[in-house]
Amino acid sequence: MESPTFDALDVELLHALEIDGRAPFSRIAAALGVSDQTVARRYRRLLSEGGLRVVAVRNNRKLGREDWILRLRCAPDGAETIANALARRPDTAWIGLTSGGTEVVCMTRPRTAGDQDDLLLGKLPRTPHIVEIRAFQLLHTFFGGPVGWLVKHGPLTGEQVAALRPAPVPDAGPARITAEDEPLVAALERDGRATYPELQRATGRSESAVKRRLGQLLGSGALFVDIEYDTTLVGFSVGAILWITAAPGAMDAVGSVLAEHEEIAHAAATAGPSNLVATVVAPDTAALYAYVSRTLGRLEGVQHVETSPFLRRVKQLTYQQRTR
Numbered sequence: 001m002e003s004p005t006f007d008a009l010d011v012e013l014l015h016a017l018e019i020d021g022r023a024p025f026s027r028i029a030a031a032l033g034v035s036d037q038t039v040a041r042r043y044r045r046l047l048s049e050g051g052l053r054v055v056a057v058r059n060n061r062k063l064g065r066e067d068w069i070l071r072l073r074c075a076p077d078g079a080e081t082i083a084n085a086l087a088r089r090p091d092t093a094w095i096g097l098t099s100g101g102t103e104v105v106c107m108t109r110p111r112t113a114g115d116q117d118d119l120l121l122g123k124l125p126r127t128p129h130i131v132e133i134r135a136f137q138l139l140h141t142f143f144g145g146p147v148g149w150l151v152k153h154g155p156l157t158g159e160q161v162a163a164l165r166p167a168p169v170p171d172a173g174p175a176r177i178t179a180e181d182e183p184l185v186a187a188l189e190r191d192g193r194a195t196y197p198e199l200q201r202a203t204g205r206s207e208s209a210v211k212r213r214l215g216q217l218l219g220s221g222a223l224f225v226d227i228e229y230d231t232t233l234v235g236f237s238v239g240a241i242l243w244i245t246a247a248p249g250a251m252d253a254v255g256s257v258l259a260e261h262e263e264i265a266h267a268a269a270t271a272g273p274s275n276l277v278a279t280v281v282a283p284d285t286a287a288l289y290a291y292v293s294r295t296l297g298r299l300e301g302v303q304h305v306e307t308s309p310f311l312r313r314v315k316q317l318t319y320q321q322r323t324r
Helices: 008-019 025-032 036-049 079-087 113-126 158-164 179-190 196-203 207-220 248-260 285-296
Strands: 053-058 068-074 092-098 103-108 130-143 223-228 238-246 264-271 276-282 302-315
Touching (some): 008 025, 008 036, 008 158, 008 223, 025 158, 053 179, 068 079, 079 092, 092 238, 113 130, 130 248, 179 196, 196 207, 207 223, 238 248, 248 264, 276 285, 285 302
Antiparallel strands (some): 053 223, 068 103, 068 130, 092 103, 130 264, 238 276, 238 302
């Protein structure tokens, strides 16, 4: 799980940030057995060269909202434009071009029913170059969300994980984000490691009030801090979406097994043409084939699998316009 440029310590730092994206460099350094300066230097290099971003994410499941995955079949000359337009929306994530560039796969996280209707019933049906829209409502998540993928590859020991895991917040209250919270959440969506003085300036609230409210948001599960990075840094250069049909009585069992597979970065039950969807990452095409044909193909209860390899990932959690 190393690349020519990044080594095991970089992977350990990524794992540490998955456990607690706001952990001080001093606590990360103590857990990893290196200096604060080394952690800070590696972190800056991951930001500049490894595509690392640390951002806050609203937990729609905890907030009582719905997540959807969209499959948009497009004319070849329109797919990239549509993907980039969707990526600029704040209510989208995990956007990729698949099927040789003729399909856009997108997760939407509507904040209101109006947002959802506007996208699914308003904008998309009227968008030129979209040939077909398939919408899958996420019914249950087996793996993903606040749980980071690197935990499956275990670069950190149990003791290191325990040292990095944030302390529980007593009396965090209900999972909700109020209008007063929006400036705080917006600042963290831009930079999940924003300092308390920076958050104070962004919100106009006292530093103690910001610290207390952020603790409540994270403790209640309304918000979590996640990271994105280039998976080639850890030796995984191939990704795909798996559209899986399982026998209805086997859905839960199949989804639970998928959650344990080290190749699976996200797995969920859905309503739609297929009833399970998973994101698989692999070192290369041969490894992807081995996973689909052997590991997944032999799983009892699986009736059909459609594999859509990513041609390009347009957006994970954040969007940065590519320059030509």
